[in-house]
Amino acid sequence: MKIDFSRLPTPCYIVDERLLVQNLERLKAVQDRTGCSILLAQKGFSMYSVYPLIGKYLRGVTSSSLFEARLGYEEMGGEVHIYAPAYIEEEFDEILKYSDHIVFNSFNEWRKYKAKVKNMRSKKIECGLRINPEYSEIETPLYDPCYNNSRLGVTLRNFKADELDGLDGLHFHTMCEQNSDTLLRTIKIVDEKFGGYIKNMKWLNFGGGHHITRPDYDIETLVRSISYFQDKYGVRVYLEPGEAVALNTGFLAAKVLDIVENGMKIAILDASAACHMPDVLEMPYRPNIIDAGKPGENEYTYRLGSHTCLAGDVIGDYSFRQPLKPGDRLIFCDMAHYTMVKNNTFNGIKLPAIALYNEEKGIRIIKSFGYEDFKSRL
Ligand SMILES: *Cc1c(COP(=O)(O)O)cnc(C)c1O
Numbered sequence: 406m407k408i409d410f411s412r413l414p415t416p417c418y419i420v421d422e423r424l425l426v427q428n429l430e431r432l433k434a435v436q437d438r439t440g441c442s443i444l445l446a447q448k449g450f451s452m453y454s455v456y457p458l459i460g461k462y463l464r465g466v467t468s469s470s471l472f473e474a475r476l477g478y479e480e481m482g483g484e485v486h487i488y489a490p491a492y493i494e495e496e497f498d499e500i501l502k503y504s505d506h507i508v509f510n511s512f513n514e515w516r517k518y519k520a521k522v523k524n525m526r527s528k529k530i531e532c533g534l535r536i537n538p539e540y541s542e543i544e545t546p547l548y549d550p551c552y553n554n555s556r557l558g559v560t561l562r563n564f565k566a567d568e569l570d571g572l573d574g575l576h577f578h579t580m581c582e583q584n585s586d587t588l589l590r591t592i593k594i595v596d597e598k599f600g601g602y603i604k605n606m607k608w609l610n611f612g613g614g615h616h617i618t619r620p621d622y623d624i625e626t627l628v629r630s631i632s633y634f635q636d637k638y639g640v641r642v643y644l645e646p647g648e649a650v651a652l653n654t655g656f657l658a659a660k661v662l663d664i665v666e667n668g669m670k671i672a673i674l675d676a677s678a679a680c681h682m683p684d685v686l687e688m689p690y691r692p693n694i695i696d697a698g699k700p701g702e703n704e705y706t707y708r709l710g711s712h713t714c715l716a717g718d719v720i721g722d723y724s725f726r727q728p729l730k731p732g733d734r735l736i737f738c739d740m741a742h743y744t745m746v747k748n749n750t751f752n753g754i755k756l757p758a759i760a761l762y763n764e765e766k767g768i769r770i771i772k773s774f775g776y777e778d779f780k781s782r783l
Contacts, residue, residue, distance in 0.1 A: 465484030
């Protein structure tokens, strides 16, 4: 069954559960083949109405903050991991309550919180340290944890071999939307630099950025990379993809409000790059639209812009087989990850509704937003 997008309000995100399940099955196959554990990185996708579904396939969540840890704890119920570049002291007791693994970014942080974690009576929390192997293959500094003077992770130079007592694992995160050939080159460096320490650990966390659910992703090399560390050092391996969980599972429905002309035709939409898909401007990237092509590919080319007042709030130039007119709907693809979690109400623009589709129940609107959501944050 095709989703009848004309039944959605606009703007509205919709996640297709069937596509999500396809991704989850692919991820679970990696767990089943290797014995590794895969966690959802909530930073990329926190649509908790599907957490019970995700929890059937993955082992739990990873979090970048107290709030994410709490959400994962309350809504999924698997393992809760957390890493942050620094923890907020007043929040730490609550973090202890929700977390199973806590990863620290520096030896200062580890020293500061070690006693608190180790004195927990009610449960045993495993501790890890994020390392910075100073190797990555990311072109955009904004997304490169190994960029010059990065604050993320301890470099070999700053590693303190005499302060490892009580640490259960090491964590590295150096990838972004990459295939397993990058992982293979990365783990060689990690092994060369930190192998001597990994052998005394219980686990090694490979972070996120693994594009496992992309059609051309090479699963065999991933499996070999996981097995390499597991066999060599007897460690458990964790992966914590965000994007790969929700990749290509969601859409954003938008409506054309007006067409203006200034050297070319420009369509003004009720969706915004700045508010609803900020990675289009940050990354930057060009989302696909159903039944639209590159400029000039079809007969009618338009620039698509938003109804905010930000001059650069432009999604891109696209061509269509029919002229656009006010009221027409455009369906943007791959809009589940790094969208809802990054939304904002800049310009007083309405947040998109959030919907879910499955065969059994059809379209369900999970959330709609209004004036109070704008006002309550200001
Ligand atoms: C962002 C992040 C992830 C998830 O990355 P994706 O690119 O969404 O797979 C995992 N771990 C850490 C530490 C992160 O910062």
